[in-house]
Amino acid sequence: MADEQQPDLRLEFDESIHNVDAIKRAAYAMMKRAVCNIRMVDGVLVCELTAASDEPLEGLARDFRREVLDQDLRLSIEAQTEPLRNLVLGLAFSRVGQNGEVH
Amino acid sequence: MAKFTDINAYSKNLAAGYKPLPFRFMPLDSEKYVLTNMAGEFVVTDRDGLVEFAGGKLHHQSPAYSDLKSKHFLIDSDSDVALDLLALKVRTKLSPLANFTGLHIFVVTLRCEHSCPYCQVSRANDNRTDFDMTEETALRALDLVFQSPSPAIKIEFQGGESLLNLDLIELIVAEAKRRNETEQRELAFVFATNLAVLDERALEFAREHNIFISTSLDGPKDLHNRNRPRPGGDSYERTIDGINRARAVVGRDHVSALMTTTAASLDRAREIVDEYIRQGFRGIFLRALSPYGFALKTKFYQSYGHERWLQFYFDGLDYIIEMNRNGFPFTEQYAALILRKMLTPFQPGYVDLMSPSGIGIGAVVYNYDGDVYASDEARMLAEMNDKTFRLGNVHDNTYEEIFLGESLLDPIEQSFAPSAPMCSWCAFEPWCGSDPVFHYATQGDFVGKKPLSAFCGRNMAIFKGLIERMNQDPEIRTIFENWANN
Numbered sequence: 229m230a231d232e233q234q235p236d237l238r239l240e241f242d243e244s245i246h247n248v249d250a251i252k253r254a255a256y257a258m259m260k261r262a263v264c265n266i267r268m269v270d271g272v273l274v275c276e277l278t279a280a281s282d283e284p285l286e287g288l289a290r291d292f293r294r295e296v297l298d299q300d301l302r303l304s305i306e307a308q309t310e311p312l313r314n315l316v317l318g319l320a321f322s323r324v325g326q327n328g329e330v331h
Numbered sequence: 332m333a334k335f336t337d338i339n340a341y342s343k344n345l346a347a348g349y350k351p352l353p354f355r356f357m358p359l360d361s362e363k364y365v366l367t368n369m370a371g372e373f374v375v376t377d378r379d380g381l382v383e384f385a386g387g388k389l390h391h392q393s394p395a396y397s398d399l400k401s402k403h404f405l406i407d408s409d410s411d412v413a414l415d416l417l418a419l420k421v422r423t424k425l426s427p428l429a430n431f432t433g434l435h436i437f438v439v440t441l442r443c444e445h446s447c448p449y450c451q452v453s454r455a456n457d458n459r460t461d462f463d464m465t466e467e468t469a470l471r472a473l474d475l476v477f478q479s480p481s482p483a484i485k486i487e488f489q490g491g492e493s494l495l496n497l498d499l500i501e502l503i504v505a506e507a508k509r510r511n512e513t514e515q516r517e518l519a520f521v522f523a524t525n526l527a528v529l530d531e532r533a534l535e536f537a538r539e540h541n542i543f544i545s546t547s548l549d550g551p552k553d554l555h556n557r558n559r560p561r562p563g564g565d566s567y568e569r570t571i572d573g574i575n576r577a578r579a580v581v582g583r584d585h586v587s588a589l590m591t592t593t594a595a596s597l598d599r600a601r602e603i604v605d606e607y608i609r610q611g612f613r614g615i616f617l618r619a620l621s622p623y624g625f626a627l628k629t630k631f632y633q634s635y636g637h638e639r640w641l642q643f644y645f646d647g648l649d650y651i652i653e654m655n656r657n658g659f660p661f662t663e664q665y666a667a668l669i670l671r672k673m674l675t676p677f678q679p680g681y682v683d684l685m686s687p688s689g690i691g692i693g694a695v696v697y698n699y700d701g702d703v704y705a706s707d708e709a710r711m712l713a714e715m716n717d718k719t720f721r722l723g724n725v726h727d728n729t730y731e732e733i734f735l736g737e738s739l740l741d742p743i744e745q746s747f748a749p750s751a752p753m754c755s756w757c758a759f760e761p762w763c764g765s766d767p768v769f770h771y772a773t774q775g776d777f778v779g780k781k782p783l784s785a786f787c788g789r790n791m792a793i794f795k796g797l798i799e800r801m802n803q804d805p806e807i808r809t810i811f812e813n814w815a816n817n
Contacts, residue, residue, distance in 0.1 A: 302356070312406075
């Protein structure tokens, strides 16, 4: 069997600080620029990135880390505001009748 | 005794802190972020401002606090009705959904005397009447039209070239108006026509029934005729002549035109805008090609990427903005649709930018053979032998089977943007759409991987481009507010 292609970048994130969902989301959001393999090694989330083009790897690493930070903040905001979100949606739809009429 | 409570009493209440309301954010550039709330209102800030606000550390006397509070990004002890107001705005944005289908497209014939290589609709030779809709099919389709709960019904006649089957159009209009005497809907009709075969009979009929005319104008004569070949090579001359004759009969505001961008258009955005001004239009809809029909077969769709189209779009947009600055009012209509979402509480019913998707809900297509499709693009896909979005047939299926069947509800449910990967956390989602037909056509599933989606890339760039321009220049903000409110 042929060896797997070596990744271009290896980025590490401490699991106690970073939400694994944030890393998954970052990998998804950046799939056009890189394929990301995520592994857990001794409490460290390891992201192995293979670039989709010959763009400079420093820029890719910087943007991936920034995306992880953004996603982590998004997850915090979502968790923090979820009850209010449900309340607003409840209020918004509370005046829709059984037949769909808006009162 | 003091007549008023001391002002510090209010500050004390506010100093107790605030709660952020649900909001999402996306980078605008390397420094700025766009924040949107549940109703699509937005603010722009830097990363420090974002983190400070999200962390509950924004000072109540800062200008950003007032801005965020007035736009329903936070509540504090002084925000008694904020949640109700935000809910009202969310409900206002969603309220058009309750009306269900307003636009009903009748493909009265596939015949066409043009042979445009980019045509997103398939066509038949203009002597093949077996591609005409029959009276029986039209009447059955009308049964379905009037089962829609929408108080406003627009019937658009498309082709091929719709006017090649004027006999049937006359029948449909007469019958729809007869039925509407008891239905009492707000009823309107549109001819989608290239105007090449427009005759006095069609014009007089349009005048008598207050029919809108929508045509195609791709730009200056050489570009238009190159894009839209027909026998005699005189598409441009016939279109311009038709526009002028139609305006004289049905009125200027009843005649509109759409352009399509081909590779040959890409360096000519300003000339195309100039052509629309020369012909007396008050705006232009700068449109990209869609990945359907002849546009795919002839490789026209693949001839440029969305990044190149965006250069074309922004070149045209900046030219139009400059014109407005110089006192000449002219609108880029795609931007105007988006700005209406960004700057007003209202939701334009543009199918591509709706979530839940506008397929079936915003518009529906009755094909010449009685097949019902979820959108015009769904019909184009079917002409490529993929009938995924065929909802049924007017002769075989009931209204409930067509509009509540899995063929429509599955793609709408699966592609619903607030629960789609990446859309669910995207700050631009309140202004965007889900377009399951596009993503199915390009990626093979209703949702699509948005980082790879030309639909997502194109719209995200336009959202950012509009915000950047508004933020940099208050005069542009005023121009955009005019577009949004007209």
